[in-house]
Amino acid sequence: MSLRLFDTATRELRDFTPREAGKVGMYICGLTTQGAPHIGHIRFAVAFDVLRRWLETGHGYEVTLVRNVTDIDDKVLRKAAEAGEDWFALTYRNERLTTEALDALGVEPATYEPRATGHVPDMVTLMETLIEKGHAYAAPDGSGDVYFDVRSWPEYGSLSNQSLDDMVAAEDADPRGKRDPRDFALWKGRKAEEPESASWPTPFGVGRPGWHLECSAMARRWLGDEFDIHGGGIDLRFPHHENEQAQSRAAGLGFARYWLHNAWVTVKGQKMGKSLGNSLEVRHLLEGTRPIVLRYYLTAAHYRSMIEYHPGSLDEAAAAVERIEGFLERAGRRGTIAAVAVADLPAAFVESMDDDLGVSGALAVVHDTVRAGNSALDEDDDEAALAAAGAVVAMTDVLGVNPLAPHWGAGGNGEDAAAAAALEALVRAQLDARQAARQERDFARADEIRDTLSSVGIEITDTPSGAQWSLARPSRGTADPDSTNAALGAEKAQG
Numbered sequence: 001m002s003l004r005l006f007d008t009a010t011r012e013l014r015d016f017t018p019r020e021a022g023k024v025g026m027y028i029c030g031l032t033t034q035g036a037p038h039i040g041h042i043r044f045a046v047a048f049d050v051l052r053r054w055l056e057t058g059h060g061y062e063v064t065l066v067r068n069v070t071d072i073d074d075k076v077l078r079k080a081a082e083a084g085e086d087w088f089a090l091t092y093r094n095e096r097l098t099t100e101a102l103d104a105l106g107v108e109p110a111t112y113e114p115r116a117t118g119h120v121p122d123m124v125t126l127m128e129t130l131i132e133k134g135h136a137y138a139a140p141d142g143s144g145d146v147y148f149d150v151r152s153w154p155e156y157g158s159l160s161n162q163s164l165d166d167m168v169a170a171e172d173a174d175p176r177g178k179r180d181p182r183d184f185a186l187w188k189g190r191k192a193e194e195p196e197s198a199s200w201p202t203p204f205g206v207g208r209p210g211w212h213l214e215c216s217a218m219a220r221r222w223l224g225d226e227f228d229i230h231g232g233g234i235d236l237r238f239p240h241h242e243n244e245q246a247q248s249r250a251a252g253l254g255f256a257r258y259w260l261h262n263a264w265v266t267v268k269g270q271k272m273g274k275s276l277g278n279s280l281e282v283r284h285l286l287e288g289t290r291p292i293v294l295r296y297y298l299t300a301a302h303y304r305s306m307i308e309y310h311p312g313s314l315d316e317a318a319a320a321v322e323r324i325e326g327f328l329e330r331a332g333r334r335g336t337i338a339a340v341a342v343a344d345l346p347a348a349f350v351e352s353m354d355d356d357l358g359v360s361g362a363l364a365v366v367h368d369t370v371r372a373g374n375s376a377l378d379e380d381d382d383e384a385a386l387a388a389a390g391a392v393v394a395m396t397d398v399l400g401v402n403p404l405a406p407h408w409g410a411g412g413n414g415e416d417a418a419a420a421a422a423l424e425a426l427v428r429a430q431l432d433a434r435q436a437a438r439q440e441r442d443f444a445r446a447d448e449i450r451d452t453l454s455s456v457g458i459e460i461t462d463t464p465s466g467a468q469w470s471l472a473r474p475s476r477g478t479a480d481p482d483s484t485n486a487a488l489g490a491e492k493a494q495g
Helices: 039-058 074-083 087-104 119-132 212-221 234-250 291-299 315-332 347-354 359-378 382-399 414-439 441-456 480-489
Strands: 004-007 012-015 023-028 060-066 136-138 144-149 184-189 208-211 224-233 255-263 263-268 308-310 457-461 466-471
Touching: 004 255, 012 060, 023 039, 023 212, 039 060, 039 087, 039 224, 039 255, 039 263, 039 291, 060 212, 074 087, 074 255, 087 208, 119 144, 119 184, 119 457, 144 234, 184 212, 184 234, 212 224, 212 234, 212 255, 212 347, 234 255, 234 441, 291 315, 308 315, 315 359, 315 382, 315 466, 347 359, 359 382, 382 441, 414 457, 414 466, 441 457
Parallel strands: 023 060, 023 224, 224 255, 263 308
Antiparallel strands: 004 012, 136 144, 144 184, 184 208, 457 466
16 A cells, blocks of 8 residues: 545545655754744644654655755744843754754754745745735835735645635734735734844735745745645644735745644643643753653654643653663673564554554554564563564654664663673673572562562563563653643643
8 A cells, every 4th residue: 555644725535646756855843942842833744754664764765854944934023022031042942942842852854954044035026926916905104015916826724625705804904005905924024023133025015924834935946936735733833824825825826735734732631832831841851751752652642633732641651652662672681682674563553544644453463473572472472572673663663762772872882782691691681680689489589589689670570481570660750730830831822
């Protein structure tokens, strides 16, 4: 089965065919860096990281991924004013926090990560084209505002499946110079209370870009007039993505061929956001949760399904990760684990991933393989166990949750392998001594050995084929939104 993706524009599953054979251009709306990122912000990056990995690993495409940084907009200026600091200092600090969060969760770096402030000339060019084609106009009051004329573009509303007459007024700029209240701002003339550093000279007046114009200009600069996939959170479909598509296509650009949108992370049924008081910042969650566990939690649900966060969520994810880790540790003591080739991935895994990135079905295959591998180990069938382990490594690598990946501090080099072999020999000697004590009915000595191993983080499990051991995991920390929200509030904003 070929890769099929749910296209928001057509509202149906479509076979994915790139515009250029062997290559994929993908643009995803990054964060507006007015605050530290919470897990609601970061979910989009994890979801599209899985898509990128599958395009590259599962289908052999060369992917160019552009993830922008919206470092100038109304929210940034408002937050900076409230904090009494320069807007560029605030946005740079939060950009670094976002990068740290993405790195911690194993999200691969974007091919390009452009900032809006670095693309003002591209935005001016796009505005000039739209005005020339009759789809945009400068406000007649000399304010410096420039608006997109929504009634000039008959397809406006097609992405979000809305009629123009049913839409509310655009609230992104003062309506004083608008022909229609639903016209949206391409450029915003500088206001007296705004810092001079937050404005740029243009033929239309001094000011700053509108949010929607930024992404169209950056996508064009780094991916060309037409590209394959545009992604982002479902809350961006309207007005942001609708406006992006309208202004780009009205300018004569092909723009995005497929639109993909991920769902939210919610708390008690409500979208995360400061106004709800239920935000959970990544940096604070990672104080009590291993990064691979948080990554697994954000990966495990289908990207178009809501994730409902509750106090036990991360414990469930930790238990799933530990089952995978425990099996790979056991298998690794029987021989070398080598990831299977893509062509040898389990058919059910491939089928699930090709069906609009069905990660829940794919993870079911992972855990079925773990169970089969553990059974093989219990039966001393090392060949079958190592084959299962190779499949597990390859599958979890696609999903970004491979416990043996160097990113998570495992399986990194020859010294790690030597240390693991030495530990295996030392623990095995203790287990042999424990078994001998039990055979001699010296249960006090057997218990002493077990307690000594437990005190240094070695867990023992008795099985029909003998005692097995594994490393104890760090204690699982679970953040309770009711007790941490005051410190962790951060308003969601992508673009």
